[in-house]
Amino acid sequence: MLGLKAFPAAVLGGFGSIPGAVVGGVLIGMIESMAGFYLAEGWKDVAPYIVLLVVLLLKPDGLFGLHMRKKV
């Protein structure tokens, strides 16, 4: 279960970016704890994923990910 939180953390920050992984990990952890405290029960487990989906919608390569050009 812990590994399943680590993956979103790395992806949130941007895969391939080490500062991104740190920021992503802190963000996921903070969001999870804050949601557990302020929101109704049940939000704690899904809040990180909702935030992750929103971030991926706005920035498909994560927060600090580099956009890779693809050759054809």
Next chain:
Amino acid sequence: MRFMFKTDYEDDIRLFPHSGYVVSYGVLLAVLALAPFVLSSYLVSQLVFVCIYATVGVGLMILTGFTGQASLGHAAFLAIGAYTAAYLQQFSVPFPVYFLAAGLLTGIIGALVGFPALRLQGIYLVIATISFAFIVEEILARWESVTHGNEGMRVKTIQLLGTSVPRDSPAFYFLCLGVLILTIVGTLNLLRSPTGRAFVAIRDSETAARSMSVNVSLYKVKSFAISAAITGFAGVLFAHKLSFISPEMFTLQLSIEFIIVILIGGAFSLHGAVLGRFSSS
């Protein structure tokens, strides 16, 4: 191995390239049709699961194998199909109606998932679909007025054409087999149509497909919707087979199992989707 000399396009897209296929599939069909009268009820029950999982496998194959979009969220689509069936059944909706409704609803949700997935690739898409599956799982556990939360839902026996189809009867097996065969034939037809060709073009190279004027976004969403709808149909049968569904049945592990099914069988063939399920059961 017979040498095939193709002289025109019709030869290339034929469902049965030569008569050997008709014979071998005919024999396979006959064996499958006799199976419930020969095998023990336990083995028939396993065959039913093979049919259901293979249906999901074919659905996932359209998305992952032919359009090249990985998904670890198919357990959620299966859950949506299963819960739609269980919910509508409470209001004594006839089986064909809620069967189609489940597929339609799952297809629509699949398309909605497909839209955000348009800009995502590779690992980002995998994580996004996992997130979707987690959110659905949590909704199923919390939306108690509809899904009864973690208590789960009982699913009654299928009532079809005035008779009931118990979950361990040969009739149920034939129903699942029929759905599987329809799905496979439908998918084969889809794959030799312009839509299927566009899927494969997107898988091979998105940029190349776009420069050949394939509407990449449209076809990706279509692929998501079709794949989800097929999984939704399988979900209805899954719910009836188990006769009880609860949110913890539709976890990430199930999604991974679906991916395993299509990877064991080979990611680019429909035979693989079916055989993969046999070997993993």
